[in-house]
Amino acid sequence: MAYELQYYPGATSVAENRRKHMSGKVEKLREISDDDLTLVLGHRAPGSDYPSTHPPLAEMGEPECSIREIVEPTPGAKAGDRVRYVQFVDSMYNAPATPYFRSYAAAINFRGVDPGTLSGRQVVEARERDMEELAKFQIETEMTCPALAGLRGATVHGHSLRLPEDGVMFDMLDRVRKEGDVIVMHKDQVGRPIDKKVNLGKPMSEAEAAKRTTIYRVDNVAFRDDAEVIEWVHRVFDKRTIYGFKPEN
Amino acid sequence: MSEAFSDANTVQLEIFPSRLLKPETAQSLLNEIAEIEGIIRLFIHGPRLPQTVPYGPATGVPVQHPGNKVIEVAGQAIELAVYVGGIRMEVLDADVKEQVRDACDRVLPVSFEFREGNFIPRMQTVSDYAKRGPDADPIMIGMTDPKGKLSKHPICILKPEQDE
DSSP states (O other): OOOOOOOOOOSSHHHHHHHHHHHTOOOBOOOOOHHHHHHHHOSSOTTOOOOBSSOOHHHHOOOOOHHHHHSOOOHHHHHTBOEEEEEEEEOTTTOSOOHHHHHHHHHHHOSSEEEEEOSSEEEEEEEHHHHHHHHHHHHHBTTOOTTTEEEOSSOOTTTTSOOBTTSOOOOTTOOEEEETTEEEEEEOTTSOEEEEEEEEEOOOOHHHHHHHOOOOOTTSSOGGGOHHHHHHHHHHHHHHHHTTOOOOO | OHHHHHOTTOEEEEEEESSBBOHHHHHHHHHHHHHSTTEEEEEEEOOBOOSBOOSSTTTTOBOOOTTOOEEEETTEEEEOOBOBOEEEEEESSHHHHHHHHHHHHHHOSSOEEEEESOOSOOSOOHHHHHHHOTTOOGGGTTOOOTTSOTTTSOOOOSOHHHHO
């Protein structure tokens, strides 16, 4: 029987969502066009070529190396793209993802990415087209709710604040607004105004966000409700504590 | 007024809504509160809204945040420098406290916490002394905006005639 990756213990909806994020088997909820994505990322003009830092690998002539022969370069590396970043912020009020699970999702399911996990934000650096592929995946799927998560390259303040009355996570640079029943981004991820408004789709309702979240909260699914998770966390802590302890004397 | 202020029987309150308030909601709540007799002093608390992008590649670009509005309270225009997250105030006695609670019940569209405690300093600290000297108005104690420019935006006295 083939071994099936298990990713994360637990029987609650939060544990199930964590497994989904890590395995990359997430539901696609919305669409964002390539031009819109380029516009909100703000690294280059929409429709322009990818600027490069070196000639394509095929033209460069690589040195003889067994590892290079085994590992196929990512499309971005092959073309010599610049390294660029995408940074997400997820609200503590039942946002679908958290920085850790965005990093797990990136590191497990994508090649050539460098995820950075911080308390309130998560950044991924990669060759530009590889980064765009990942950003598109995370924005389009249930990993992101346009109201409870946001693309924020600078000035990320807001993830731990109470939500404003309209339910769109506080952003002091006002990159995202609720217009009618959809969320619209009218600045790029660092706060520069962009030419057109990018429609990010409908926000999740409170009930849906509570169902899709990967955050344990006492007012939703409490961490202590998940006996199997608690057992494994205890086991990891226990092993970490006694690791290397040799009572020989 | 300053006698009442120095009286230790004054009550300090905090209104803490479960969501950050839109300027319009904040305006109607503050207007309701301004109607109540016996509010000694009050300040608005919340995350600051910058006029321009403070850092990153877009530094200096104007922000124009919808929360950064001029609201009108008791006939006076006040420019909001923060997104209203809470209101802390000092009132005369427990009766006024109940009136404030009723105003919140009427106006706030979201649930809120309403608590009594110590939120504004009642005594001058060494730093206050260094800033204002020995003859400082006791009502100003603890009313500074740590990041604001007090000389540019002085504290707003809503009903000056009551202070006489």
